[in-house]
Amino acid sequence: MLLMAKLYVAILIPALVLVVIAAIFACVLAFLGRKLEVKRDEKIVQVESLLSGANCGGCGFAGCSAFAEALANGKADLSACNATSKANKDKIAEILGTVNEGEEMSFVVCCNGGSACEDKYDYHGYGDCASMEMLAGGRKACPVGCMGAGTCVKHCDHHACEICEKGFASINDARCTLCGKCAKSCPKGLIRKIPARAKVFVACSNHAKGKEVRSYCKAGCIGCGMCQRVCPNGAITVVDNLAVIDYSKCTGCGACAVKCPSKCIKTR
């Protein structure tokens, strides 16, 4: 019995000492915290609550909180954030007294090649697109062809990038938070922004002449100009052997996608 009592004391006293020390410090800290409280700018708090809160780091700042601070201090531009919805961006712009000109965007992969595009060599070895790119500019015969080794998949934190069964990358809009990491990671720069309302996009990035493109890729833009001719709104022009869509004129009728001989104008 006595031994048990001694044991309890031997445990209780140290615990008590620690609790007392901790309590003293807690009081001091609470007092300091109250006394020296730093009021955060109301504007920053509001802006932060309107940002998406994804903390993806796509804007180049350390999270949404740091971005909100930079916005309030005029050190950042709202367009740097891809993840926040247009409605919220408008509200933020109102708070900051600026105008939000940005339109809601989404990302697309501008290549339709994959298995339709010939390989220059067989790649055996460690790595992804980035290491392939170092070896004679990638394994595809097309200098701007998606190599399908999944660097974008690896960089996407939201599982929105995938390599489809045809062998090129595609982006799942429902999952994409528009952080833009995939676009930065792609060594060919094939992942680009288009307006979210766009119904069609050109899934090829090759500026070479039609004959050359045909020699290695069945799905590449040959610059034939068919889309330019069928577009009722004059929204498409072929610039430097590649179709370019002017989204301010495009109504999304889809006539170009139907007529395109290589099927490289895709609907979404």
Next chain:
Amino acid sequence: MNIYFTIIVGSVFVNNFVLSQFLGICPFLGVSKKTNTALGMGFAVIFVMSLASVFTYVVNEFVLIKLHLEYMQTIAFILIIAALVQSVEIVIKKFSPSLYSALGVYLPLITTNCAVLGVAILNIQKAYNLLQSFLNGLFAGVGFTLAIVLLAGIRERIHPKNVPESFRGFPITLIAAALLSMGFSAFSGMFGIS
């Protein structure tokens, strides 16, 4: 030789916390990109180390030893250091927001900085009295500041240079730190301090 002189020279040069005892390497590498942030970090460490030395000495002498609880040194010291760092953070946040944002995540990291705990425990091991503990803490902090500012100066000069790609960033910094540490090893045995 005068013990105070020994403590001062010993903790700044001979037993420099970073360069010869390898304590506090995390902020040494993390906050040494720019000289002025390194200096800010150094002052924060000096401040926390000297305060921690005094507080831990008092708590050890008048609470732990009296109650025969010396085995609780580590946990009690960590508690004290954590509370100190928190109060330093609150004070800096209020009075120097620029230093606060420059130190960033590294200020809370002083909480778990082994150099601070190290100085507290070494004070006890070497049986220093209150003044000696304080001096040891203060000048260990000065030694830390000296090391981190020297490294920051070196890094600022290395940064724009054409360093081979595989050595860019931390590798070349570690090499610089190693050379710095070798330089400091020249102090060992000086003044009869080991």
